[in-house]
Amino acid sequence: MSQMKSVQTAGTNQVDVVDVDRPVPGPKDALVRIRACGVCGTDVAFLHMGGMPARAHLGGDLVPIPLGHEPAGEVVEVGADVTGLKAGDRVVVNPQAAPTGIIGCGGRYGGMSEYLLIENAEVGTSVAVFPDTVPFDVASLNEPMAVARHAVNRSQAKPTDKVVVLGAGPIGLGAAIWLKLRGVEHVVVVDIIPSRLEKALAVGADAVLDSAEEDVTARLTELHGEAANALGQPRPGTDIYIDAAGAAAVFNTVVDNAKWHAKLVMVAVHKKGSDIDLGGMLRSELTLVPSQGYPTEIFEVTPDLVEHQSRFAQLISHRVPFTEVERAYALALTPGAAEKVVVTFDDVAE
The missing domain is CATH 3.40.50.720 (NAD(P)-binding Rossmann-like Domain)
Incomplete structure (x- = not known):
């Protein structure tokens, strides 16, 4: 099975870039190659904790969690039962739609990975397609x-x-x-x-x-x-x-x-x-x-993000390549050092 790199918590204020199996989409799934993923204050909170308490562990032991819930990328494979999506589509993701847990927030998968499995892929529910006129880093602001x-x-x-x-x-x-x-x-x-x-x-x-x-x-x-x-x-x-x-x-x-x-x-x-x-x-x-999360807004914002992309692009203060992802989290962990950090995957080999 092919492998990929993925970022997870590694103790207090630390991340690990680990090799994991690249997900294989089932009939209802899609596989997305990540092109950009934002770093959020929630990521910083997980890093401060050093992980997430495991429900199955007595004594509240912490387990590493995959990070990244602000991804944008390109569909590379779709299952036989998926409609409305095809290889090459550029998509943003609803992290909360994943049946195995919120992407990058304690679920099985994290968006700060080379590839992300979209379970039960459905346009308008788990993903939204955006045009190639919008850079991936700006699209990652969708969430x-x-x-x-x-x-x-x-x-x-x-x-x-x-x-x-x-x-x-x-x-x-x-x-x-x-x-x-x-x-x-x-x-x-x-x-x-x-x-x-x-x-x-x-x-x-x-x-x-x-x-x-x-x-x-x-x-x-x-x-x-x-x-x-x-x-x-x-x-x-x-x-x-x-x-x-x-x-x-x-x-x-x-x-x-x-x-x-x-x-x-x-x-x-x-x-x-x-x-x-x-x-x-x-x-x-x-x-x-x-005000908690985005009950209806996750893809309500996408057309406006496309239309007003130059205004939203100004929110990004740092674009950090995935090969330097530890620096991206270090910036986010340092108060006042950055406004919005987005990790880009252009330097990652196919």
């Missing part, structure tokens, strides 16, 4: 941009709403793009890293705010006007906040600034519990809207 799109969909933002995105990582910047494409007239992006704020303006944000250097309340009041909470206390006129940062200080900044009937969409994963000012939420009747 994280679906996460960002779901947050914006959950916000139900209207064109007249004043929106603040907190956190200018890939999800926050993606949310800013989707908000502008949705027709929202004024979008502010907040972060503490100047280069990320510059990127926010480049992808279409109307204003940015450096919360390490500026008074958040004063700046938002300047941008969005003055309103009040339920007790009549002055607050910025921001209608919707999207938390793409995942820090307790960010969450509480929203509570401190929320006007009456403001909305907070939480898409970031908060790694630690935090003390929340419930009284502050009460005083503004702040609506908290959690």
